[in-house]
Amino acid sequence: MSTAPSTSHYPAAPTAQRASAHTLCVLVDNEPGVLARVIGLFSGRGYNIDSLTVSETEHQKHLSRITIVTRGTPMVVEQIKNQLDRLVPIHRVIDMTLAGNAIERELAMVKVAGKGQARVEALQLAEAFRARIIDTTTESFVFEVTGSSDKIESFINLMLPLGLVEVSRTGVVAIGRGPEGM
Amino acid sequence: MTTDNKDSGATEMTGAEMVIAALADQGVEHIFGYPGGAVLPIYDAIFQQDKVKHVLVRHEQGAAHAAEGYARSTGKVAALLVTSGPGATNAVTGLADALMDSIPIVCITGQVPTHLIGNDAFQECDTVGITRPCTKHNYLVKDIADLPRVLHEAFYVAGSGRPGPVVVDIPKDIQFAKGVYFKPNEFPHKGYQPRLKGDPDKIKLAVEMMKQARKPVFYTGGGIINSGPKASKLLRELVKLTGFPITSTLMGLGAFPAADQQWLGMLGMHGTYEANWAMHDCDLMICIGARFDDRITGRIDAFSPNSKKIHIDIDPSSINKNVRIDVGIVGDCANVLGDMLAAYKATPGAPDKQALQGWWKQVDTWRARKSLAYKASADIIKPQYAIQRLYELTKDRDTYITTEVGQHQMWAAQFYHFQEPHRWMTSGGLGTMGYGVPAAVGVQMAHPTSLVIDIAGEASVQMTLQEISTAVQYRLPVKIFILNNKYMGMVRQWQELLHGGRYSESYSEALPDFVKLAEAYHAHGIRCEKPADLDKAIMEMIDTPKPVIFDCLVDPTENCFPMIPSGRAHNEMILGDAAEKLEDAVTEAGKMMV
Ligand SMILES: Cc1ncc(C[n+]2csc(CCOP(=O)(O)OP(=O)(O)O)c2C)c(N)n1
Ligand SMILES: [Mg+2]
Numbered sequence: 001m002s003t004a005p006s007t008s009h010y011p012a013a014p015t016a017q018r019a020s021a022h023t024l025c026v027l028v029d030n031e032p033g034v035l036a037r038v039i040g041l042f043s044g045r046g047y048n049i050d051s052l053t054v055s056e057t058e059h060q061k062h063l064s065r066i067t068i069v070t071r072g073t074p075m076v077v078e079q080i081k082n083q084l085d086r087l088v089p090i091h092r093v094i095d096m097t098l099a100g101n102a103i104e105r106e107l108a109m110v111k112v113a114g115k116g117q118a119r120v121e122a123l124q125l126a127e128a129f130r131a132r133i134i135d136t137t138t139e140s141f142v143f144e145v146t147g148s149s150d151k152i153e154s155f156i157n158l159m160l161p162l163g164l165v166e167v168s169r170t171g172v173v174a175i176g177r178g179p180e181g182m
Numbered sequence: 183m184t185t186d187n188k189d190s191g192a193t194e195m196t197g198a199e200m201v202i203a204a205l206a207d208q209g210v211e212h213i214f215g216y217p218g219g220a221v222l223p224i225y226d227a228i229f230q231q232d233k234v235k236h237v238l239v240r241h242e243q244g245a246a247h248a249a250e251g252y253a254r255s256t257g258k259v260a261a262l263l264v265t266s267g268p269g270a271t272n273a274v275t276g277l278a279d280a281l282m283d284s285i286p287i288v289c290i291t292g293q294v295p296t297h298l299i300g301n302d303a304f305q306e307c308d309t310v311g312i313t314r315p316c317t318k319h320n321y322l323v324k325d326i327a328d329l330p331r332v333l334h335e336a337f338y339v340a341g342s343g344r345p346g347p348v349v350v351d352i353p354k355d356i357q358f359a360k361g362v363y364f365k366p367n368e369f370p371h372k373g374y375q376p377r378l379k380g381d382p383d384k385i386k387l388a389v390e391m392m393k394q395a396r397k398p399v400f401y402t403g404g405g406i407i408n409s410g411p412k413a414s415k416l417l418r419e420l421v422k423l424t425g426f427p428i429t430s431t432l433m434g435l436g437a438f439p440a441a442d443q444q445w446l447g448m449l450g451m452h453g454t455y456e457a458n459w460a461m462h463d464c465d466l467m468i469c470i471g472a473r474f475d476d477r478i479t480g481r482i483d484a485f486s487p488n489s490k491k492i493h494i495d496i497d498p499s500s501i502n503k504n505v506r507i508d509v510g511i512v513g514d515c516a517n518v519l520g521d522m523l524a525a526y527k528a529t530p531g532a533p534d535k536q537a538l539q540g541w542w543k544q545v546d547t548w549r550a551r552k553s554l555a556y557k558a559s560a561d562i563i564k565p566q567y568a569i570q571r572l573y574e575l576t577k578d579r580d581t582y583i584t585t586e587v588g589q590h591q592m593w594a595a596q597f598y599h600f601q602e603p604h605r606w607m608t609s610g611g612l613g614t615m616g617y618g619v620p621a622a623v624g625v626q627m628a629h630p631t632s633l634v635i636d637i638a639g640e641a642s643v644q645m646t647l648q649e650i651s652t653a654v655q656y657r658l659p660v661k662i663f664i665l666n667n668k669y670m671g672m673v674r675q676w677q678e679l680l681h682g683g684r685y686s687e688s689y690s691e692a693l694p695d696f697v698k699l700a701e702a703y704h705a706h707g708i709r710c711e712k713p714a715d716l717d718k719a720i721m722e723m724i725d726t727p728k729p730v731i732f733d734c735l736v737d738p739t740e741n742c743f744p745m746i747p748s749g750r751a752h753n754e755m756i757l758g759d760a761a762e763k764l765e766d767a768v769t770e771a772g773k774m775m776v
Contacts, residue, residue: 029373032322033310044315075502082499088319088339088374 017073021050022097023104023174024081025182029089030056030064037087038066047072047080051106051149051171063091067173094182096174104174108152113140114163122162129155140165192364197329198223198357201263201290204333206233207366210261212252212627213237214245218265219305220292223357237627237656240648242269244620246276246347247646249287251624254607255582257410259286259341260624266292267305270351271312275614277347278316282611283433284408286345288336289317295355296324309351318346324353326361334366343376344497345408376496380513380521388468388492388509389525395466396537397544398426401449401478404433404610405471405495407603409515413437414603416519417470423526425538427545429457431472433610436600446545447554450478451746452592455553455755456545458744461486462752463544469493471515474504475611484751494518553744553757554596563713565590565665565736569597569637572663575720580632582625584608586618586642589671589742594637596742616645619662623649626658633661633724640666640733641690650703653729661723661730664696667738675741700731709733 028034035054042049050069057065070080077095084093096102110131112122119139126133126143129151135142140163145155149172156167176182195203201224205213214237217225228236239245242264249260264273270291280287294303310322319339321332332350340348392398400421406413414437421428421444428438429446438445447454449461461467467489472478474493479485485505493500493507494515501510511518556566569590583598584607585591591608600606607625609617618636626634636643643664653660673688697707706726710719710733723730743758 033314036311037314040314075506079499079503082497082501086344086497086499091373 017075019071019073019076020097021069021071022077022095023102023172024068024070024084025094025096025174026066026068026084027091027093027182028064028066028087029091030062031089034064034089035066037089038068038084041083041087042068042070042080045079045083047076051169053171053173067171069172092182094176096176099176101177102174103177104148104172105146106149106152106170106172107144107146108156108167108169109134110143110145110156110159110167111140111165112143112159112163113165115139118162122159125155125158125162131155192362194360195363196223196227196357197326197352197359197361198227200329200361200363201333201352201357202227202231202234203363204330204337204366205261208334208337209258210234213261213263214239214248214252214624215263216242216245216265216269218267218269218292220266220294220354221263221269221290221357223354224263224290224292224352236263237623237652239620239623239652241646242272243275243616244623244646244649244652246273246280246287246289247614247617247620248624248627248649248652249289250276250280250283250285250617251584251607251621252628253285253287253624254407254621255604255625256628257604259288259337259345261288261290263290264292265305266294266309267307269305270307270309274312274316275612275616277313277349279609279612279614279617280347281316281318283609284345284404285347286340287347288340289313289347289349291349291351292357293322293351293353296353297355299353309349313349316347317349318344320349320351322351322353323356326356326359329356329361330364335371337366338371339374343374344405377498377512378496378514378517380494380511380518382521382525384509384511385518385521385525386529388511389522389529391466391490391492391509392424392426392468392526393529393531393533395426395533397464397541398424398466398468398533398538399446399460399464400426400428401430401461401467401469401472402428402434402437403431403470403472406434406437406515407471409471409496411603413471413514413516413519416516416523420519420523420526423523424533426468427460427542429453429460431475431478431610432595432608434472435595435606436603439601440599441601446549448595450475451480452596452742452744454596455551455744455757456548458746458752458755459548460545464489467491469495470519471495473500476504479504480746481751484753486752551757553755556740556743556758559737560713563710563716563734563736565593565667565740566597567713568663568665568716568734568736569593571716572635572637572720573598575717576633576635576724579724580629581605582607582622582629582632582634584618584621584625584634584636586636586638586645587613587615587672588639588642589667589675589740590637590639590642590665592672592742593665598637615639615642617642619643619646619660620649620652622660622662623652623656623658626653626660627656630658634658635661635663638662638664639671640664640668640693640696641670644694647699650700650705650729650731654704657728659726659728659730661732663723663732664734665736666693666696666733667736667740668693669738671738671740672742678741679745679747696731696733700729703729705729705731707731707733709735711735
């Protein structure tokens, strides 16, 4: 009867499905410890966090919106959503990737130092990316660039040889298209 | 002093008084606890009232398990009260246990005053931080105005949806502070509203699948017990109506009567041959209030390969967690079972009679293997025999059983047959040695005239045995029935089967004289070594109107079978009479299991 030797009495890691990135929007009560609950759930159950942003979005109701980019097989992502839903201060969880109509944006501040030709090139590229200059010295810029994570990624890559010093990114925020809210 | 404001029903009182008022308003009659600096105001409030009776345990872990036993045997939310720091950390094992087994308890912890939080004050610990992953929810109350709401919410959260433990951490200054207390019904919870009714379309679909099934099986779990007696009643009706076989997890024993012909016995690692084979070979699995735990499924990729699966659970995260489900129905078992029963009656057609007969014939051939059989002995007490005799001599009484963790627990599950829900208290998910004695104390507190027996192992029982002192103090005549095999038997069994008989640290060395120990605690001690003396000794235990420690010396080398060895599927189970061959049957990789 037994063919393949197994490694453990515990269920094997799911291998059949492919992992992909999902963006989840989570509406929570803005109370102490709520972020710790969410992060603790991810670390405790071994889920990935690619990016996480949080801020109070409805002040009168004390509701915060957390946007999490995670990675997993469809079964694991469904688990993540259900596990989040189970936390008492969590009101709603939407898988924006599954919903399919989400706009996702990220903001980055990119510091580039350099002189001469590199400095000119950095400025030209910033213009092409519609990055704003928010700080200038004679030998540096801080650019503010918004867009999809891919766009920010390529902007950073282009700045790399031009004197990239450091980057600060917000992580992804997302919202659905059309008239309806979440 | 408290002052009544007649108009609003609101009352001014201290935080400590609010705790007592909320407990009383939530129907708590007994609270298990242990005092300390950070809860002294609450103990002062306890002293000055008689609505809530305090039960002084001997260790905070005991308070948590006692509350679990109380909750599990009554279906009500139970409460415990512990001090900050070590009081809270001692309770953690019980909280984790209650989370795994979905037991509704509210744990009130004292905390250092708010202005000292974070200062490494005396007996300070980050209670909400420590208990966050082992509670369903927890609260730190920093404002007296929040206290009444939080206390009531804690009971609501613990008892609703999938039940679980909730911690309310109350700093000492909040216990002294004065505020306005409100009664429970004025606090509907704003966010947490678990879904209780199942989706009718899915129920209809499930019923259609049941009508078409040729080899169906019900697989039920602790969710039925949590849902209450009505769920058990409806389950019995549905099982009768369909004529399908039924098995259950460790946690679900008693929901369906073990004496019934349709009952296959428990399934899983130490489940019966017929239950596990039925699970493996079925074409339709109807899972109700169970969670496809790894002790149930065995090797997951070989788990019931040819069946469609229906899963009813109140917790959406249990569905599709380990095993792909064809129809998942989120809702309370009793609600869904009621709707399912109605839909089953209303839908025309019935399962193919002949197919079902064939399936039962197959089940009967599996049954004929008598997988629980063991070699009887006239010289030495076999542990299985001890449980069988205990069952025979107590089955017609009003009996509750708790257990510790190990072989004795599995033998109790196999050989003590439960006919009713709420009668069986065991640590299933966490597998906590030391659960049984305090749980028995809790059960006996809730059912003072019933017969409450902890089926114990000599190793487990030493983890929380001091609670016998609690039993003596409160005149709780609990019976601790120790299957003393002088080994951590379950560990020894695995070492024998999986680690070449290298019995590393599993011998119970330097055991106490349990009879003298009982006497030292002012309880009664009994020792029994011969099968011929067993019945008389058990009767003596039953007839003793005070706590008893029964030292039952059993065969030290007996193994618990059937067993699905590591890395194997349901249909590769090892039976007792095949034990000698097991060594070769276990793969090297299988030793990885825990
Ligand atoms: C708190 C705790 N520590 C360790 C274990 C691991 N463990 C499981 S069963 C067992 C042996 C139990 O021995 P005993 O109580 O004598 O029961 P027996 O198996 O002999 O019936 C051990 C050590 C556990 N389940 N719980
Ligand atoms: Mg033992």
